[in-house]
Amino acid sequence: MDTLANLVLGFEAALSWENLMFCLVGVSLGTFVGVLPGIGALATISMCLPLTFYLEPMAAMIMLAGIFYGAQYGSSTASILLNLPGSAPAAITCLDGYPMAQKGRAGVALFTTTIASFVGGSFSILLMILFAPALADFAISFSSADYFAIMVLALVAASTLSNGSFIKGVAMVAVGIVLGLVGSDISSGTARYTFGVIEISEGISLVALAMGLFGVAEILMNLSRGGYAKVDASAITMRSLLPTKEDMRAFWPSAARGSVIGALVGMLPGTGPTIATFMAYSAEKRISKNPEKFGTGVIEGITAPEAANNSSVQAAFIPTLTLGIPGDAIMAVMLGGMLIHGITPGPQLINNDPVLFWGIIASFWIGNIFLLVLNIPMIGVWVRLLTVPYHLLYPAMLFFICIGVYSVNNSTFDVLLALIFGIIGFGMMKFDFPAAPLLLGFVLGPLLEENFRRALVLSRGELSVFIDRPVSALFLGLTAFILLASIPQFRRLIARIVGIRRRNTTINE
Amino acid sequence: MSETIRARLPDLAACAFLGLFGLIAVWLGTQYPMGTVNHMGAGYFPVATSALIVVLAAAAAWETILAPPQARSFAWRPMIFVTVAILAWVLLVDDFGLVPATFALILISGLAKTPFRPISLIASASFLCLAGYLVFVWGLRMPLTLFGR
Numbered sequence: 097m098d099t100l101a102n103l104v105l106g107f108e109a110a111l112s113w114e115n116l117m118f119c120l121v122g123v124s125l126g127t128f129v130g131v132l133p134g135i136g137a138l139a140t141i142s143m144c145l146p147l148t149f150y151l152e153p154m155a156a157m158i159m160l161a162g163i164f165y166g167a168q169y170g171s172s173t174a175s176i177l178l179n180l181p182g183s184a185p186a187a188i189t190c191l192d193g194y195p196m197a198q199k200g201r202a203g204v205a206l207f208t209t210t211i212a213s214f215v216g217g218s219f220s221i222l223l224m225i226l227f228a229p230a231l232a233d234f235a236i237s238f239s240s241a242d243y244f245a246i247m248v249l250a251l252v253a254a255s256t257l258s259n260g261s262f263i264k265g266v267a268m269v270a271v272g273i274v275l276g277l278v279g280s281d282i283s284s285g286t287a288r289y290t291f292g293v294i295e296i297s298e299g300i301s302l303v304a305l306a307m308g309l310f311g312v313a314e315i316l317m318n319l320s321r322g323g324y325a326k327v328d329a330s331a332i333t334m335r336s337l338l339p340t341k342e343d344m345r346a347f348w349p350s351a352a353r354g355s356v357i358g359a360l361v362g363m364l365p366g367t368g369p370t371i372a373t374f375m376a377y378s379a380e381k382r383i384s385k386n387p388e389k390f391g392t393g394v395i396e397g398i399t400a401p402e403a404a405n406n407s408s409v410q411a412a413f414i415p416t417l418t419l420g421i422p423g424d425a426i427m428a429v430m431l432g433g434m435l436i437h438g439i440t441p442g443p444q445l446i447n448n449d450p451v452l453f454w455g456i457i458a459s460f461w462i463g464n465i466f467l468l469v470l471n472i473p474m475i476g477v478w479v480r481l482l483t484v485p486y487h488l489l490y491p492a493m494l495f496f497i498c499i500g501v502y503s504v505n506n507s508t509f510d511v512l513l514a515l516i517f518g519i520i521g522f523g524m525m526k527f528d529f530p531a532a533p534l535l536l537g538f539v540l541g542p543l544l545e546e547n548f549r550r551a552l553v554l555s556r557g558e559l560s561v562f563i564d565r566p567v568s569a570l571f572l573g574l575t576a577f578i579l580l581a582s583i584p585q586f587r588r589l590i591a592r593i594v595g596i597r598r599r600n601t602t603i604n605e
Numbered sequence: 606m607s608e609t610i611r612a613r614l615p616d617l618a619a620c621a622f623l624g625l626f627g628l629i630a631v632w633l634g635t636q637y638p639m640g641t642v643n644h645m646g647a648g649y650f651p652v653a654t655s656a657l658i659v660v661l662a663a664a665a666a667w668e669t670i671l672a673p674p675q676a677r678s679f680a681w682r683p684m685i686f687v688t689v690a691i692l693a694w695v696l697l698v699d700d701f702g703l704v705p706a707t708f709a710l711i712l713i714s715g716l717a718k719t720p721f722r723p724i725s726l727i728a729s730a731s732f733l734c735l736a737g738y739l740v741f742v743w744g745l746r747m748p749l750t751l752f753g754r
């Protein structure tokens with residue numbers, strides 16, 4: 097079998113000492129920042145991106161990806177112990193995780209979420225191994241119009257499916273696209289929006305933008321909220337980790353359901369782990385025999401979302417690696433990182449550079465095993481991390497942001513840019529303008545323009561090219577549906593039609 | 606000014622700021638060659654996207670007026686000290702070196718959160734200088750000096 101041979105190739109590459117080490121560094125760092133509230137995977141990945149310039153492309157990607165999924169493992173810790181999510185997707189874990197901790201079952205909660213994360217991650221990795229090659233084969237026939245349509249769907253879905261106003265979300269996508277166009281135009285060489293500033297003549301630095309919007313802004317937000325409380329770490333002992341038989345009986349089915357939901361949501365463009373965890377939780381509540389117990393510390397309420405969280409995170413690599421289209425802001429930064437390293441993700445990657453492609457996938461599984469065997473004995477250590485006071489943490493984070501941004505081009509101008517974007521990002525958070533769609537728009541903007549132009553050159557200006565091709569028509573149709581569904585009147589109409597049908601069926605019965 | 610607008614003034618100002626950004630981007634975009642649909646110039650896509658921003662800013666303002674007003678509190682202290690701290694790092698690092706820049710960054714940013722704890726901040730700054738030197742200057746050979754040139 098071709099896939100199997102390639103997979104062996106991938107494991108050989110991923111098991112080199114250097115790659116193993118960077119995988120370990122990545123997942124440990126990821127867990128570290130995942131545990132700490134107020135610093136997310138996105139800020140950390142952008143902080144480490146300049147550091148990886150000195151590494152081999154494969155080691156760099158292994159480490160950055162490790163930070164991403166490692167952070168998902170860690171993020172449930174603060175949810176359970178402090179009722180404060182380490183990152184947005186872990187917010188739902190607070191609902192049942194914190195009540196469990198209050199009942200003295202924090203150890204069990206931490207242990208089962210780790211196992212659930214492993215189950216979810218492994219499921220999606222398996223899915224990726226089975227389906228990524230087929231998807232890439234199919235995607236080779238995609239035209240510019242198809243790519244344009246998929247990107248439009250990703251951008252619209254990212255801005256509507258997140259919380260808050262859909263108008264503000266789409267507006268932020270558009271702002272991101274304009275910021276992404278800064279620099280010289282690829283096809284004509286015209287300098288756009290540069291104001292004659294040399295430092296941005298090749299575009300705004302992705303690291304400066306991401307660090308500003310997600311690093312500096314987050315710190316400002318936490319400071320204006322007043323930091324967070326401390327925890328008592330002494331209660332978490334090895335013995336307290338062990339789940340009971342009833343716990344394990346509830347564990348497997350809910351973790352399995354969470355994995356499936358996470359994988360499906362994660363593969364779609366524009367949806368992130370946050371949506372996956374919310375969907376897994378509500379599905380679990382709906383099928384439960386006693387839904388009224390949710391929110392009081394039931395184990396299904398933490399295992400399903402945690403499995404979905406990690407499953408969606410791994411599945412998100414499927415469109416990024418096979419199509420070159422990132423699904424959310426973190427994937428957008430990963431894509432930016434790959435481009436900097438000279439890797440062009442897309443359908444050709446799997447054939448042109450099989451060692452890299454399969455090596456990265458193999459490293460995911462190695463990383464998940466690292467997380468499993470390291471995290472269970474180290475839960476006590478990670479918990480103690482939460483005792484680091486915020487007044488020492490945020491100045492240190494500011495230091496790493498400054499030196500990290502500076503190191504990309506050895507330019508203080510980029511640090512200033514990060515500061516400006518930080519202040520803008522803080523204002524955006526204050527007025528409920530979401531930052532993640534902006535970053536996605538920033539990365540996709542130039543690709544969107546290029547494919548739009550190319551599609552219309554090939555069709556000699558005929559706009560119908562976007563609906564003549566089946567793939568493009570399908571994705572634009574989905575986009576139109578999402579847009580319509582975000583209008584309340586339309587949603588009410590659908591609800592009424594569905595309601596009528598449901599009433600009819602009950603009469604027939 | 607009616608009560609409807611006054612209660613939502615900060616939110617409407619944010620929408621206005623967004624609209625202004627869009628308008629400037631449209632205006633700048635029209636200075637680039639536009640081209641035609643089957644052969645787009647450098648200005649086509651930016652103008653279209655920026656025009657969308659202007660429309661959406663107006664829609665967001667309309668949405669704000671329809672929704673109940675939101676209470677917006679604003680803490681200036683963190684913003685001022687974090688801004689000054691980063692500016693100090695930017696101004697000091699090239700000419701005076703990593704150590705003075707980092708001490709300034711840590712101590713000034715420490716003022717953003719009360720109470721101010723100088724001793725633990727100095728300890729933290731010393732540790733970060735050492736770590737920063739080992740990782741970035743010694744490890745990654747970044748052209749930074751410790752105390753200027």
